[in-house]
Amino acid sequence: MTKPTQTFEEVESVIIRFAGDSGDGMQLTGTQFTNAAAVFGNDISTMPDYPSEIRAPAGTLAGVSGFQVNLSSHDVLTPGDAPQVLVAMNPAALKVSLPDMESGGIIIVNTDAFTRSNLKKAGYESNPLEDESLSGFQVYPIPLTTVNREALADIEGLSSKEKDRSQNFFALGIVFWMFDRQMETTTNWLKKKFAKRPIVIEANSKALLAGYHLGETLEAFQRRYRIRPASLAKGTYRKVTGNQATAMGLVTAARKMGKPLFYGTYPITPASDILHALAALRHCDVRTFQAEDEIAAMGSVVGASFGGALAVTGTSGPGIALKSEAMNLGIMLELPMVIVDVQRGGPSTGLPTKVEQSDLLQVMYGRNGESPIAVLSPQSPSDCFDIAYEACRLAVRAMSPVAILSDGFLANSSEPWLIPDADDIAPIEVNHPPARTNGEGPFLPYKRDPETLARPWAIPGTKGLEHRLGGLAKAPETGNVSYFPEHHEQMTAERAGKIARLADAIPEQEVFGPEEGELLMVSWGGTYGAVHTAVANAQAEGKSVAHAHVRYLNPFPKNFEALLKKYKKVVVAELNGGQLAFLIRGKFALDVQSFTKIQGQPFKISEVAAQIEEALS
Amino acid sequence: MTTANIPLKLTRKDFVSDQTVRWCPGCGDYSILAQIQKTLPDIGYKKEDIVFISGIGCSSRFPYYMDTYGIHSIHGRAPTLASGLAITNPNLSVWVITGDGDGLSIGGNHFIHTMRRNINLNVVLFNNRIYGLTKGQYSPTSRTGAKTKSSPMGSIEQPVNPVALALSSGATFVSRSLDAHTKHLGETLAKAAAHKGTSFVEVFQNCVIFNPNEWGPLEDRRQRDDHIIYLEHGKPMVFGKNHDKGIRLNGFMPEVVQLGDEFSVDDLIVHDETSKQLAYTLSSLEYPDFPAFMGVLYQEEKPTYTEVLMDQIHTAQETKGVGDLNTLYRSADLWTVA
Numbered sequence: 001m002t003k004p005t006q007t008f009e010e011v012e013s014v015i016i017r018f019a020g021d022s023g024d025g026m027q028l029t030g031t032q033f034t035n036a037a038a039v040f041g042n043d044i045s046t047m048p049d050y051p052s053e054i055r056a057p058a059g060t061l062a063g064v065s066g067f068q069v070n071l072s073s074h075d076v077l078t079p080g081d082a083p084q085v086l087v088a089m090n091p092a093a094l095k096v097s098l099p100d101m102e103s104g105g106i107i108i109v110n111t112d113a114f115t116r117s118n119l120k121k122a123g124y125e126s127n128p129l130e131d132e133s134l135s136g137f138q139v140y141p142i143p144l145t146t147v148n149r150e151a152l153a154d155i156e157g158l159s160s161k162e163k164d165r166s167q168n169f170f171a172l173g174i175v176f177w178m179f180d181r182q183m184e185t186t187t188n189w190l191k192k193k194f195a196k197r198p199i200v201i202e203a204n205s206k207a208l209l210a211g212y213h214l215g216e217t218l219e220a221f222q223r224r225y226r227i228r229p230a231s232l233a234k235g236t237y238r239k240v241t242g243n244q245a246t247a248m249g250l251v252t253a254a255r256k257m258g259k260p261l262f263y264g265t266y267p268i269t270p271a272s273d274i275l276h277a278l279a280a281l282r283h284c285d286v287r288t289f290q291a292e293d294e295i296a297a298m299g300s301v302v303g304a305s306f307g308g309a310l311a312v313t314g315t316s317g318p319g320i321a322l323k324s325e326a327m328n329l330g331i332m333l334e335l336p337m338v339i340v341d342v343q344r345g346g347p348s349t350g351l352p353t354k355v356e357q358s359d360l361l362q363v364m365y366g367r368n369g370e371s372p373i374a375v376l377s378p379q380s381p382s383d384c385f386d387i388a389y390e391a392c393r394l395a396v397r398a399m400s401p402v403a404i405l406s407d408g409f410l411a412n413s414s415e416p417w418l419i420p421d422a423d424d425i426a427p428i429e430v431n432h433p434p435a436r437t438n439g440e441g442p443f444l445p446y447k448r449d450p451e452t453l454a455r456p457w458a459i460p461g462t463k464g465l466e467h468r469l470g471g472l473a474k475a476p477e478t479g480n481v482s483y484f485p486e487h488h489e490q491m492t493a494e495r496a497g498k499i500a501r502l503a504d505a506i507p508e509q510e511v512f513g514p515e516e517g518e519l520l521m522v523s524w525g526g527t528y529g530a531v532h533t534a535v536a537n538a539q540a541e542g543k544s545v546a547h548a549h550v551r552y553l554n555p556f557p558k559n560f561e562a563l564l565k566k567y568k569k570v571v572v573a574e575l576n577g578g579q580l581a582f583l584i585r586g587k588f589a590l591d592v593q594s595f596t597k598i599q600g601q602p603f604k605i606s607e608v609a610a611q612i613e614e615a616l617s
Numbered sequence: 618m619t620t621a622n623i624p625l626k627l628t629r630k631d632f633v634s635d636q637t638v639r640w641c642p643g644c645g646d647y648s649i650l651a652q653i654q655k656t657l658p659d660i661g662y663k664k665e666d667i668v669f670i671s672g673i674g675c676s677s678r679f680p681y682y683m684d685t686y687g688i689h690s691i692h693g694r695a696p697t698l699a700s701g702l703a704i705t706n707p708n709l710s711v712w713v714i715t716g717d718g719d720g721l722s723i724g725g726n727h728f729i730h731t732m733r734r735n736i737n738l739n740v741v742l743f744n745n746r747i748y749g750l751t752k753g754q755y756s757p758t759s760r761t762g763a764k765t766k767s768s769p770m771g772s773i774e775q776p777v778n779p780v781a782l783a784l785s786s787g788a789t790f791v792s793r794s795l796d797a798h799t800k801h802l803g804e805t806l807a808k809a810a811a812h813k814g815t816s817f818v819e820v821f822q823n824c825v826i827f828n829p830n831e832w833g834p835l836e837d838r839r840q841r842d843d844h845i846i847y848l849e850h851g852k853p854m855v856f857g858k859n860h861d862k863g864i865r866l867n868g869f870m871p872e873v874v875q876l877g878d879e880f881s882v883d884d885l886i887v888h889d890e891t892s893k894q895l896a897y898t899l900s901s902l903e904y905p906d907f908p909a910f911m912g913v914l915y916q917e918e919k920p921t922y923t924e925v926l927m928d929q930i931h932t933a934q935e936t937k938g939v940g941d942l943n944t945l946y947r948s949a950d951l952w953t954v955a
Contacts, residue, residue, distance in 0.1 A: 039952045185950055229954075238949040252942055262705055283933035284940025287704055287926060291697065292730035299690070299697025299727075303670070306688060306698070307705030329691050419951075422942035435665075460686040460702070460709055463665045468634070468680050470689030480636070481681065 008180070008224050013072030015080035016175065018168075019097045020089030022065040023055050025168040029087075030067025032186045033175055038239045038416055039185050041229025042071040045529065046414045047079035047602070052269065052352040059113075059121035064096045073228040077380070077529030079413065081604040085178075087171050089113060089144070091122035098133075106138045108174060110167070112145035140220055144170055151210035157199055166207035173211020179225050183208055233418055240417040242381040242410035242526075243270075246314075246340060247277035249388025251284050254310040256389070257396065257428045262309040264289040264300035269352040270408040271314040271342040294319040298326035298339075305335040306469070308432065308459035310392060314340040316408075317359045318349065320366065327401055328367040331495065333469045334446070334455050336395035336402075339363075340388070343407040343525075345600045354600030355409035357525050358576035363403045364554060364583070370492045372499040374398065375554040377405040379528035382417040384410060387551065390506075393428050397505055398498045399454035405553070407575075409602050410526040432457055436464030443467055446479040446491075453498035500555050509557040513539055513546030516566035519615050522592070523573045524550040524580055527603050531573050534608035545612055553580070561588045571595050571615050573608060627658035634684040640675060645796030645822035649743060650682055652803045653712075657685075660810040662710040669712045670699045672719040675750045676743040676822075679714040693724025696731040696740065703736045707923040710810065713740040717758040718748050721777050725757070732786035735814040736922040741806070742779055742819050743796075747828035765827075780914055781900040783817040784893070789917040790816035791896065793910060796823055797836045801847065801911060808913055814921045821909070835909055844904070848912030853885040856908055864907075871902060890916045 018030045027048050038044050049066045056063030070080035082102040088094040090113035101107070114129055128134055129141055148170040152163045169186075176183050187205055194200040215221050240248075254261035263278045263286065265271070279288045287309070291297035297313050304311035315323060320341050330337050343359045345351025363375055374394055378387040387404055395402040433456045436443065445467040446455045458465040467479065475482035476490055511520070513535060523531040528549045535547040548563065550556070564570055564584065570592040572581040578594035585592060595611045597603055632654040640646045657667060667685045671677035673692035680687030690698050695713045703711045713731075720728050720742045731740065747765065748754040754767035758779065762771040783791045790812040794805040802820065809816035821832050834840035846856040846864065854864040861876050863885040874880040889895055896915035920928075934940075 035950050039950050041952055041954065232954045234954050236947070236951055236953045238947065238951050240949075248945060251940070251945065255940075255942055260705065262701060264701055281940060281945070282930045283937040284945065285930055286940075287930075289701065289704060291700075292726055295694060296697040296700075296727055296730065299694040300701030300704070302690070303688075303698030303701030303703075304705040305701075306686075307702040307709070309701075309705040311701065311705075325691055326694060326697075329694075333688065419946045422946070425942075459706075460668050461666055461706060463663070466665060466685050468683075468687040468689065470681070471691055472689065 006222055006224060008226050011225050011227055012074060013070060013076060014085060014179070014225060014227060015068065015070045015083045016085040016087070017066055017068040017083035017097055018087045018171070019064055019066040019093035020168070021058050021092070022051055022053065022063050023058065024065065024089045025165070026065045026089070027067050029168045029172045030069055032172060032189065034069045034071075034414065035189070035239060036176070036181045036183070036185045037069070037071040038237070040181065041232075042073065042227055043076050043230035043232060044239065044414065044416060045070045045076045045079045047409065048412045050353055059090055059092055059118045061092050061096055061122060064093050066093070066097065071227055073230050075230065077533050078602070078605060081606050085175070087175060089167070089171070091118050091124055091128070094128065095122045095124065101137065103136045104138070106140065107134060108140045108142060108171065110144035110171070111141045112143045142174070142214070147210070147214060148207055151206055152203055155199065155203055155206070158203055163203060166203045169204045169207040170211040173208040174215045176208070177212045177215030177224070178221070179227065183212065232416065235418045237416045237418055239414045240382050240385070241273070241412055241414045242378065242384040242406055243273035243342070243412070244277055245382050245384035245417065246388045246404070246406060247274050249385040250278070250310070250312055250338070250392065251281060251286060252385070252422065252425060253389045253392030253428060254286075255284070256425060257310055257392070257430050259308065259310040259430070260285040260287055262287045262289065262301065262304035262311045263314070264291055264297045264304065264311070265314045266291050266294045266297045266319065268294070268316045268319050270344055270411045271316050271319075271340065273411065274314045274340065274342070294322035295326060298323035301337050302326055302330050302333065302335060305330070305337045306333070306460070308457070311336075312338040312340065314342065316342050316344045317346045317362065320359060320362055324367045327373070328369065328371050329471050330401040331367070331371050331373060332471050334399045334495070336399055336457065338388070338391045338395055338402050338404065340404045340406060342411045343405060351600040353408060355407050355526065355602055356576060356598065356600060357405070357407060357527070357574050358579065358598070359405060360553065360576065360579040361582065363405060370496065372496045373554065374400065374402040374499050374502055375405060376402065377525040377551055377553055378410060379525065379549050379551055381410055381413050381415050383551070385417070389425070394502050394505065396428055396430055397452055397454060398502055399457060400495070400499060405525055407526045430457070432459055432462065433465060435462050438464070440464070442478070444477045445469065446474065447477045448494060452501060453494050503555040503558045506552045506555075506557060508559045509548055509550065509563055511546050511548050511563060514544055515546070517546065518544040518568050519546070519612065520564065520567035520570045521545060521547045521573060521608070521612065522550065522564070522570060522580070522584070523547070524553060527573060527575060530603035530605050531608050533605045534612060537605070537609060538612045543612065543616060545616065550580070556587070564588060564590055564592070569593065569615055571611060573603065573611065575602070627664060629654045629658065631664060632657050632684050634682050636681045638682050639678065641826050643825040644675070645745070645824070646676060646679070646743065648796040648799055649741070649802065649820055649822065650679065652799055652806060654683070656803050656806045656810065659807065660710060666708060667710045667712070668702060669714055670695045670702070671714040672724060673750070674716040674719045676714055676716040677719060693719050693722070693727060695719070696724065696727040696738070699738050700731060700734070700736050703738055704923055704926065707737065707927065711738050713738055715740065715742050717742065717744045717746060717756045717779070721779060721782070722757045728782070729786045732783050732788040732815060732817065734922045735787075735789050735919055737814060739809050739816045740818070741809075742817070743822040744779060744819055745822045745824040745828055746831050747824050749824050749827055753827040778900065778903060779819045780817070781897070784896055784900050784915060788817050788915070789814040789919050790913070791900070791915040792817065792913045793819045793821070795821045795832070795835055795845075795911060797838070798841065798911070805912065812916060814919055833905065835904070844908050846908050846910050848888045848890070848910055848914065850888055850890045850913070853882050853887050855882060855885060871898060871907070873907065890914065
């Protein structure tokens with residue numbers, strides 16, 4: 001039965017946030033809605049925002065878990081600045097989200113949760129549903145708990161408490177109705193996920209459907225929205241998060257090298273999902289090793305690389321601090337390995353579940369001695385795939401550790417990924433020197449390739465190449481321990497030189513917009529979407545502004561310096577105190593400006609736009 | 618068949634590298650080096666399949682003197698490198714060379730976890746109860762009261778008992794020997810090499826410079842047999858130059874007894890290296906309060922970490938098929954843009 005007054009409105013895009021207690025299942029709800037939107041063909045960009053406590057005190061501001069999705073009929077690169085639709089499961093969720101909301105936006109609230117006690121926990125003096133504080137919004141007050149319990153009344157064998165767990169699916173049903181979406185992806189997911197508990201499938205399916213029907217029948221709901229599929233490039237797509245893409249990129253690189261993938265790691269937020277993804281891939285000869293600590297994880301990677309595996313570790317900033325000594329050993333032994341740093345807010349334990357880009361200088365310089373390391377950074381969740389593969393390729397080429405700087409935003413955010421054909425991905429050439437018989441002269445483990453300066457990767461099990469590596473300073477070619485001043489200087493220069501020469505093997509820096517002019521915005525890592533969108537908008541308004549998003553941070557692309565010097569003003573936007581700006585100033589003696597944010601949150605498009613405005617004025 | 622394909626019998630000399638050994642004259646390390654070089658030709662591995670990995674300290678210079686694959690790594694971390702290596706290539710014979718400071722102080726955490734995982738490794742810990750390379754500070758195995766450069770009034774700390782720690786961490790092979798007793802040392806190393814899984818060998822080692830009298834009569838060929846019990850599986854615990862002493866259980870308490878009128882060999886404990894309870898008991902008896910136990914305290918056959926890991930890989934490949942990249946990429950909800 002359809003209400004006669006019901007109308008459909010075509011919109012280009014919408015930003016929806018699901019917010020509730022960290023136990024309310026908001027991440028799941030948001031993910032399910034996103035999957036449906038993605039399969040429908042919308043472009044999507046998502047951002048989960050959750051507390052580091054698994055179950056923070058219920059009803060408090062600290063315990064609010066949110067999931068934001070931007071779905072659109074055109075390209076979207078960020079989860080959006082201001083939600084236009086909010087599903088708030090309790091007063092705290094409303095209070096936390098309200099300042100971000102677009103004025104006039106839609107708010108669906110669970111009125112059953114607006115009890116005196118919950119209002120108090122959220123710090124509300126009076127009930128916002130009863131005073132004027134929501135007057136600028138379209139509010140849909142729904143007694144979710146009550147209507148959900150009614151919908152599930154005839155299900156026997158579940159307690160009220162268990163039934164209440166389906167509230168999020170009831171809310172999801174309303175949103176499905178509002179945006180005219182098929183619920184098939186979610187019902188299929190329920191069937192698979194709870195195959196062993198049919199009663200849970202029944203309860204959630206019923207709640208979902210009841211929510212949908214509530215939208216259909218409730219007089220208050222009159223307007224529905226339709227968002228056409230986006231016109232993305234042809235091909236088959238899936239949704240991918242940064243951590244999933246990183247895992248698949250690493251497996252791909254291992255396969256393209258003809259190697260097992262060894263992933264030695266210690267659980268740490270927000271990197272652990274890479275471990276979870278890889279641990280499930282034993283059939284791809286992935287050997288995950290959950291070490292006793294961060295140090296052991298790094299040590300195991302050095303040992304695995306010596307043994308001839310593609311050796312990788314994943315961690316976050318605090319883990320890098322512990323790994324630095326063994327990373328340095330990897331640099332001194334000149335073995336290929338990849339270190340994935342999924343950055344979070346620091347210093348110290350900092351903001352475990354929030355985003356920051358403040359490990360750049362730590363990864364570049366946070367070790368004793370002259371200790372050069374290549375550094376790459378992905379620009380979007382799906383780009384984590386390409387960067388993971390690139391890091392492995394460069395590690396093998398230089399026979400040296402390569403660091404990837406991902407971040408908490410990229411790690412957990414998702415976007416559509418145009419699935420590549422694995423056969424189109426180039427192999428990574430690995431040359432282990434072959435076995436020797438007597439009479440060929442001594443094996444020289446540090447005899448370098450004249451072009452790349454890499455030393456040979458001779459692995460145990462190869463007859464005649466027995467050799468010893470160590471952390472002590474060494475002589476050229478033989479690698480024997482040597483404190484000879486000239487030897488130390490030469491080896492130091494060669495280690496630096498081979499990293500510098502990676503510039504021969506990476507693409508030139510691209511620029512979006514005019515190749516010279518007034519203003520160049522420079523960014524790196526997960527800020528790509530916000531900066532690119534702000535620059536594109538400014539260009540559409542006729543402003544002279546270009547954007548260079550740097551994926552190769554060490555070495556920089558060969559044309560980077562010349563490129564920077566073509567603009568009157570260069571602004572480096574980053575989520576830290578100005579670390580890339582510091583590197584650029586130091587390396588090129590160029591007076592770049594720094595635009596920074598350190599709030600544990602990504603840039604909003606509007607913030608970058610304001611900065612462009614200011615820089616051009 | 619050409620002569621090059623006939624495996625030549627390796628000898629000790631095949632394992633001697635071209636580097637000059639730089640330990641102090643009289644250091645116990647020389648003996649351990651010689652015994653390992655003598656043992657390796659008989660352990661059933663090709664030379665190129667043998668790897669030595671060390672940390673930092675006097676003992677950790679060891680790999681430089683071996684003509685095998687090797688890494689002189691960083692302080693305390695040798696077991697971590699060895700673990701990654703052994704998991705990558707399960708066909709190798711991987712040896713960790715460490716000391717009391719390297720293995721039990723800075724590397725204490727790795728020691729515990731290496732012992733419990735049962736990766737196929739041989740861990741040889743040179744215990745001289747002192748920091749040698751940093752010139753004479755007390756170590757985690759130094760006795761309470763030990764006067765050293767960093768404890769001039771005597772160490773305040775309770776020492777770590779290496780074999781007890783290895784046992785309680787879940788090690789499947791726990792043994793002890795002595796640098797000066799080359800024959801016993803060689804036999805113990807050979808048993809460690811033959812064991813499947815992580816083998817732990819504590820070697821009492823004499824630091825002639827900074828802690829020369831630590832092992833006292835144990836280091837003296839003429840006296841040592843009165844102070845050492847050589848453990849042999851299935852044999853009663855008799856010891857002494859004249860085989861006139863033994864260990865019996867008095868209730869739960871082991872005690873040293875004189876064989877003769879009151880006690881005979883039948884009263885003594887019979888060593889059972891498969892008994893963890895007995896191993897715990899023996900490990901708690903420390904020299905010089907008790908004679909020093911030498912030999913295999915405990916040994917247990919268990920699948921190694923890498924065996925189980927490779928089983929998981931094979932099982933996964935049998936049930937899911939050998940991982941295909943395109944299938945992996947497509948293991949999610951898909952949609953197509955035409």
